[in-house]
Amino acid sequence: MKPQPIQKFRISVIEDDLWYGQLLQYHLSQNPDYEVALYASGKEFFSGVRERPDLVTIDFSLPDISGDQLLRKIAQLYPGLPVIVISAQSKIGTVVELLKLGAIDYLVKDEHTRQSLWNAVRVVRENAALNQPAAAPALAPADAHGFSTLLKGNSPAIQRTFDMMARAAQTPVNVSINGETGTGKELVANGIHLHSERRKGPFVAVNMAAIPSELVESELFGHEKGAFTGAIGRKIGKFEEANQGTLFLDEIGELSPVIQSKLLRVLQEREMQRVGGNDKIKLNVRLVTATHKNLAEEVSKGTFREDLYFRIMGLPIVLPPLRERGPDIVVLAQHFLEAFCHEYQKPPLLLSAAAQAKLVAYDYPGNVRELKTVLELAAVLSNGHEIRPVDLLFTPPTKSKDFLSEEKTLREYTRTIIRYHLDKYSNNVPLIAEKLGIGRSTIYKLVQDGEV
Numbered sequence: 001m002k003p004q005p006i007q008k009f010r011i012s013v014i015e016d017d018l019w020y021g022q023l024l025q026y027h028l029s030q031n032p033d034y035e036v037a038l039y040a041s042g043k044e045f046f047s048g049v050r051e052r053p054d055l056v057t058i059d060f061s062l063p064d065i066s067g068d069q070l071l072r073k074i075a076q077l078y079p080g081l082p083v084i085v086i087s088a089q090s091k092i093g094t095v096v097e098l099l100k101l102g103a104i105d106y107l108v109k110d111e112h113t114r115q116s117l118w119n120a121v122r123v124v125r126e127n128a129a130l131n132q133p134a135a136a137p138a139l140a141p142a143d144a145h146g147f148s149t150l151l152k153g154n155s156p157a158i159q160r161t162f163d164m165m166a167r168a169a170q171t172p173v174n175v176s177i178n179g180e181t182g183t184g185k186e187l188v189a190n191g192i193h194l195h196s197e198r199r200k201g202p203f204v205a206v207n208m209a210a211i212p213s214e215l216v217e218s219e220l221f222g223h224e225k226g227a228f229t230g231a232i233g234r235k236i237g238k239f240e241e242a243n244q245g246t247l248f249l250d251e252i253g254e255l256s257p258v259i260q261s262k263l264l265r266v267l268q269e270r271e272m273q274r275v276g277g278n279d280k281i282k283l284n285v286r287l288v289t290a291t292h293k294n295l296a297e298e299v300s301k302g303t304f305r306e307d308l309y310f311r312i313m314g315l316p317i318v319l320p321p322l323r324e325r326g327p328d329i330v331v332l333a334q335h336f337l338e339a340f341c342h343e344y345q346k347p348p349l350l351l352s353a354a355a356q357a358k359l360v361a362y363d364y365p366g367n368v369r370e371l372k373t374v375l376e377l378a379a380v381l382s383n384g385h386e387i388r389p390v391d392l393l394f395t396p397p398t399k400s401k402d403f404l405s406e407e408k409t410l411r412e413y414t415r416t417i418i419r420y421h422l423d424k425y426s427n428n429v430p431l432i433a434e435k436l437g438i439g440r441s442t443i444y445k446l447v448q449d450g451e452v
């Protein structure tokens with residue numbers, strides 16, 4: 001039998017700057033599996049292309065057709081065809097708009113573009129191969145029903161979030177989630193992963209604020225044995241762990257400048273090296289980031305890199321605070337109550353009307369997490385068949401004035417502060433020592449002496 005000729009992966013590059021176009025064409029052609037055609041304008045592409053390509057890259061500002069029109073036309077002619085937009089940063093509109101028009105990724109023209117493109121093409125090709133044969137079961141539409149098994153709520157505010165999640169699940173781009181603490185950012189990230197093509201791959205979540213600064217690099221990228229004192233064996237980092245899946249980086253605004261630039265490089269090159277290692281490890285990871293900060297403000301203050309901000313922003317999703325989700329408060333409360341009664345093996349409890357009114361009137365600085373804690377306590381404490389307002393205990397926020405007016409000794413204040421941080425950061429002593437600017441041994445000693 002004659003061997004089947006290997007089907008080449010057909011790439012069309014549309015670029016009016018001839019020199020730059022040839023550079024990209026030459027670079028991509030280094031892979032013998034790729035067949036790269038160059039077109040200098042939208043017109044040339046539409047009249048010259050004979051077969052449906054497997055991938056198109058476009059310069060967003062061509063002389064004969066605007067980037068939006070070109071994207072629309074390509075989507076009309078070749079539905080589902082992956083398009084990568086390449087442009088000078090200032091000329092790119094919001095990523096959401098590009099996605100709506102069918103782009104799957106965008107690259108900024110800089111000294112890394114060739115490498116970024118090389119890696120982006122590799123990921124598209126890998127994903128195309130993963131989705132073969134075409135007869136594989138279609139991806140379930142990422143609809144609101146799918147998400148609502150994970151995230152409870154029917155308010156218009158959360159429905160808008162579900163819409164954005166559905167859009168994110170259907171595209172491979174990075175996603176950034178902004179929301180106050182406890183609003184459910186990790187659940188949103190997980191929901192997107194479970195509805196995306198990567199759902200068979202791993203979902204790995206990391207809270208950047210919970211890792212002591214000196215360990216961040218090896219936590220994210222891993223290390224080789226002997227890379228630094230204490231590196232007694234090889235460690236696989238979170239990026240590698242999440243390969244072929246989704247990496248959720250929470251509290252991204254906490255990254256130091258050094259880690260920001262390393263992260264940017266890894267995202268551009270889609271490959272990384274373990275700390276102390278030489279091997280380049282290829283990555284195919286969808287990044288979902290979250291923060292409660294206003295990152296744009298951090299960029300203007302100079303504490304967050306602008307280029308990294310653009311790279312990770314991808315599709316932005318805003319998660320509203322619980323106090324803006326009106327009717328969801330009771331829906332969520334009932335959901336948690338049922339779950340905790342089950343967990344603590346108690347008969348089902350009702351939420352009295354007065355208890356519902358008390359729940360709705362509160363403003364939840366700790367959002368869904370706070371509501372969940374309040375309901376857990378109520379379920380445990382209640383002896384009757386329903387939850388009454390007295391069973392709902394909200395923790396009043398600690399005000400420094402009240403705190404100081406308690407007139408404690410300095411040692412007592414120290415204990416209170418350390419106890420508070422131990423609870424907040426799940427007994428992560430190195431992190432707490434760093435946050436408070438004190439030695440770890442001070443904390444260990446208080447713990448050992450049973451003072452906290």
Ligand SMILES: Nc1ncnc2c1ncn2[C@@H]1O[C@H](COP(=O)(O)OP(=O)(O)OP(=O)(O)O)[C@@H](O)[C@H]1O
Nearest residue numbers: 150151152180181182183184185186187250368369
């Ligand atoms: N819509 C929801 N339905 C059900 N449970 C929810 C919902 N939103 C949040 N939760 C629950 O509330 C808790 C906090 O959620 P999550 O950890 O996702 O919040 P977060 O915004 O990532 O928090 P942080 O800002 O501290 O990182 C979790 O126990 C989660 O399961």
